[in-house]
Amino acid sequence: MDLRQQHELLYRMDKTDSFMDRLKGSAAYPLRAQSIEILQLNVTRRCNLCCRHCHVEGSPEQTGELSRENMEACLRVAAIPEITTLDITGGAPEMHPRLEWFLKEAAGIGKRLLVRSNGAILLEDPYRRYLDIYAETGVEVVLSLPHPLRERTDRMRGTGIFERIITAMKELNKRGYGNSETGRILNLVHNPVGAFLPGSQQALESEYRSRLRQDYGVEFNSLYCLTNCPVGRYLDFLKRSGNLPDYINLLKQSFNPEAVQNLMCRTTLSVGVDGRLFDCDFNQVLDLSLSDGTPAHIRDFNYEKLSRREIVVRSHCFACTAGSGSSCQGALE
Amino acid sequence: MSQQYYEKDDLQDFPNIAEYASEQGEKFFEYYDRATSAGKLTEREKSLIALTVATVRHCPYCIDAYTNKCLSLGVGHDEMMEAIHVGAAMVAGDTLVHATQMRKIVKKKEM
Ligand code: SF4
Ligand code: SF4
Numbered sequence: 001m002d003l004r005q006q007h008e009l010l011y012r013m014d015k016t017d018s019f020m021d022r023l024k025g026s027a028a029y030p031l032r033a034q035s036i037e038i039l040q041l042n043v044t045r046r047c048n049l050c051c052r053h054c055h056v057e058g059s060p061e062q063t064g065e066l067s068r069e070n071m072e073a074c075l076r077v078a079a080i081p082e083i084t085t086l087d088i089t090g091g092a093p094e095m096h097p098r099l100e101w102f103l104k105e106a107a108g109i110g111k112r113l114l115v116r117s118n119g120a121i122l123l124e125d126p127y128r129r130y131l132d133i134y135a136e137t138g139v140e141v142v143l144s145l146p147h148p149l150r151e152r153t154d155r156m157r158g159t160g161i162f163e164r165i166i167t168a169m170k171e172l173n174k175r176g177y178g179n180s181e182t183g184r185i186l187n188l189v190h191n192p193v194g195a196f197l198p199g200s201q202q203a204l205e206s207e208y209r210s211r212l213r214q215d216y217g218v219e220f221n222s223l224y225c226l227t228n229c230p231v232g233r234y235l236d237f238l239k240r241s242g243n244l245p246d247y248i249n250l251l252k253q254s255f256n257p258e259a260v261q262n263l264m265c266r267t268t269l270s271v272g273v274d275g276r277l278f279d280c281d282f283n284q285v286l287d288l289s290l291s292d293g294t295p296a297h298i299r300d301f302n303y304e305k306l307s308r309r310e311i312v313v314r315s316h317c318f319a320c321t322a323g324s325g326s327s328c329q330g331a332l333e
Numbered sequence: 334m335s336q337q338y339y340e341k342d343d344l345q346d347f348p349n350i351a352e353y354a355s356e357q358g359e360k361f362f363e364y365y366d367r368a369t370s371a372g373k374l375t376e377r378e379k380s381l382i383a384l385t386v387a388t389v390r391h392c393p394y395c396i397d398a399y400t401n402k403c404l405s406l407g408v409g410h411d412e413m414m415e416a417i418h419v420g421a422a423m424v425a426g427d428t429l430v431h432a433t434q435m436r437k438i439v440k441k442k443e444m
Contacts, residue, residue, distance in 0.1 A: 199405035203376050207407045
């Protein structure tokens with residue numbers, strides 16, 4: 001689905017009971033950032049996989065990557081005291097030709113550094129070396145594993161992918177990842193495989209832990225549950241399967257005003273592959289630029305202006321406030 | 334105007350059923366929440382019980398709600414189906430066990 005079609009669908013959803021109306025109802029409009037603690041970089045949308053729920057529509061055909069110059073600008077920004085975390089995402093970040101260099105530079109800054117990987121790529125040449133690079137740099141690894149059952153994960157990501165993720169987890173476990181004593185953190189991400197919300201993070205984490213330990217002997221630290229945002233390929237799935245109106249209603253009915261205060265965009269700034277700045281990865285995909293008067297590019301970063309910016313919201317934002325709330329760090333409660 | 338008694342959207346009215354008798358309604362919801370949330374049994378186990386009861390009782394609203402809840406909690410299709418078979422077996426069993434009533438009467442009445 002192209003960008004124009006996505007916007008049309010979102011505008012249609014905005015017509016009645018929009019996210020803005022709900023924020024007004026909770027005296028939270030306009031929504032403003034309160035700080036910037038996390039700098040999230042989408043280094044490339046290229047990916048070895050082509051998952052059915054992917055909001056960035058990652059695939060081997062995607063082109064473009066964060067330039068060296070923009071990466072250097074990100075490193076300068078990451079060094080300011082307010083930023084605590086550098087979060088690297090994609091696509092498959094490993095497909096960025098300068099990821100190794102970037103990780104080594106970023107590790108030197110001494111902030112929390114995490115990379116979001118699909119796991120399967122860590123068994124492919126020439127990306128296999130990242131298993132060791134991750135261990136050397138001590139980067140936190142966040143692996144996406146939509147479901148602890150093979151059949152469910154493979155439906156979303158492709159046949160045989162579950163097995164490869166498990167093998168990648170074994171390799172990471174061998175290098176000390178997922179063991180609370182080594183300090184090497186391996187977290188997993190759960191996304192519902194279909195048009196429903198994630199269950200409680202605590203219940204799912206124990207489900208994942210017991211199944212993965214019992215069936216495959218693999219370990220991880222924590223599970224992050226993410227609600228699927230009606231953007232990109234997931235929006236396309238909702239529309240084609242006739243689930244779109246029900247899913248949007250479900251998100252709206254599950255609106256949790258308490259989640260608003262903790263929305264990730266209030267403490268995160270997202271950098272696109274061209275160095276442009278966005279409120280979050282979803283707004284990036286929808287090409288929703290930052291509000292007027294705010295620096296638009298990483299090279300023009302200005303903490304004062306950006307940390308108090310007004311957030312640009314549309315109806316896809318209901319995915320972040322449904323139930324326990326959702327962010328790239330999992331549930332908000 | 335729709336001609337159906339059961340509408341999918343009816344489920345959205347469920348939270349409002351306390352409207353005409355608020356004290357009982359509120360107490361019901363408090364009880365409902367307590368009974369269905371994790372206790373000695375996990376949320377997952379309780380959701381499978383709820384799905385089974387909903388199916389046995391033919392309640393389309395609860396089947397919808399608890400199928401979604403089971404999916405949300407990562408319950409496998411095979412596990413949901415197995416749970417429903419427990420319900421089906423119980424229904425068959427409690428039908429058949431009542432045959433004893435018929436058998437008792439037959440034995441008493443016939444020469
Ligand atoms: S969800 Fe992740 S792994 Fe799957 S296609 Fe998108 S970027 Fe790639
Ligand atoms: S979609 Fe982005 S902008 Fe909207 S609430 Fe979520 S994080 Fe904030």
